[in-house]
Amino acid sequence: MRIDLISLFPEFVAQCAGFGVVGRAQERGLLSIHGWNPRDHAEGNYRRVDDRPFGGGPGMVMLIDPLRAAIRAARAADPAPAKVVYLSPQGRPLTQTVVRELATRERIILLCGRYEGVDERLVAAEVDEELSIGDYVLSGGELAAAVVVDAVARLQEGALNDAESAVQDSFEADGLLDCPHYTRPVEHALGAVPEVLLSGNHAEIARWRRRQSLLRTRQRRPDLLAGAGLTAAERDWLDGQAGDDPP
Numbered sequence: 172m173r174i175d176l177i178s179l180f181p182e183f184v185a186q187c188a189g190f191g192v193v194g195r196a197q198e199r200g201l202l203s204i205h206g207w208n209p210r211d212h213a214e215g216n217y218r219r220v221d222d223r224p225f226g227g228g229p230g231m232v233m234l235i236d237p238l239r240a241a242i243r244a245a246r247a248a249d250p251a252p253a254k255v256v257y258l259s260p261q262g263r264p265l266t267q268t269v270v271r272e273l274a275t276r277e278r279i280i281l282l283c284g285r286y287e288g289v290d291e292r293l294v295a296a297e298v299d300e301e302l303s304i305g306d307y308v309l310s311g312g313e314l315a316a317a318v319v320v321d322a323v324a325r326l327q328e329g330a331l332n333d334a335e336s337a338v339q340d341s342f343e344a345d346g347l348l349d350c351p352h353y354t355r356p357v358e359h360a361l362g363a364v365p366e367v368l369l370s371g372n373h374a375e376i377a378r379w380r381r382r383q384s385l386l387r388t389r390q391r392r393p394d395l396l397a398g399a400g401l402t403a404a405e406r407d408w409l410d411g412q413a414g415d416d417p418p
């Protein structure tokens with residue numbers, strides 16, 4: 172997969188993508204990341220990339236032409252077709268379902284806004300989809316782009332070795348919150364490890380983990396339950412569980 176970043180700080184996202192699984196995915200040739208700075212495509216000796224907003228108000232707006240030229244350059248750098256994704260607070264929420272869809276693409280171009288955002292005419296003409304990583308405002312789209320890069324990178328075939336398999340990750344597997352995890356020591360001043368996890372009974376352990384996920388999801392994110400595909404038996408079991416104690 173090829174990812175092109177349109178950003179005034181392209182090295183910022185490339186740096187974030189240099190560690191761990193994402194760095195390894197790049198080393199393994201599963202992912203390549205390329206940065207394009209609109210300032211390199213700005214005219215005039217001040218190489219302007221922003222200007223004052225029509226209608227007044229605070230801040231600046233990113234100019235159309237430097238962004239358009241940078242997007243054109245990114246497209247031209249590889250024959251594969253690319254969708255332009257704009258990270259903004261006004262975008263469609265980024266969920267694991269959306270991540271899975273993005274991860275199947277050969278290319279994506281991520282547009283990172285700064286200042287107060289981008290001239291709407293550029294968005295209308297060049298952006299295929301607008302995504303938000305959450306309902307909060309960042310000083311620039313770069314951190315949101317880095318989140319997208321990480322989420323899609325780990326889904327590339329061969330990015331994770333068996334031990335890290337994304338399949339066990341609850342959002343991948345079943346749309347529920349993850350169960351609690353434990354490691355050595357068995358006994359600790361902070362408490363002991365749940366017996367079932369020491370039993371070696373894998374069916375029992377899987378059942379316990381699923382039930383912990385169900386309880387935790389009901390407790391913290393009941394909104395996720397409806398879409399998680401619970402069996403009737405699980406629904407009955409959950410309904411029979413007291414709701415007060417945090418799992």
Ligand SMILES: CN1CCN(c2ccccc2CNc2ccc(C(N)=O)cn2)CC1
Pocket residue numbers: 258259260283284285286287288289302303304305306307308309310311312315
């Ligand atoms: C002070 N202004 C900075 C620029 N910003 C803005 C406006 C439009 C587009 C991009 C940005 C970049 N910021 C982002 C980006 C994404 C998210 C998200 N939730 O995915 C949150 N913030 C508006 C506010």
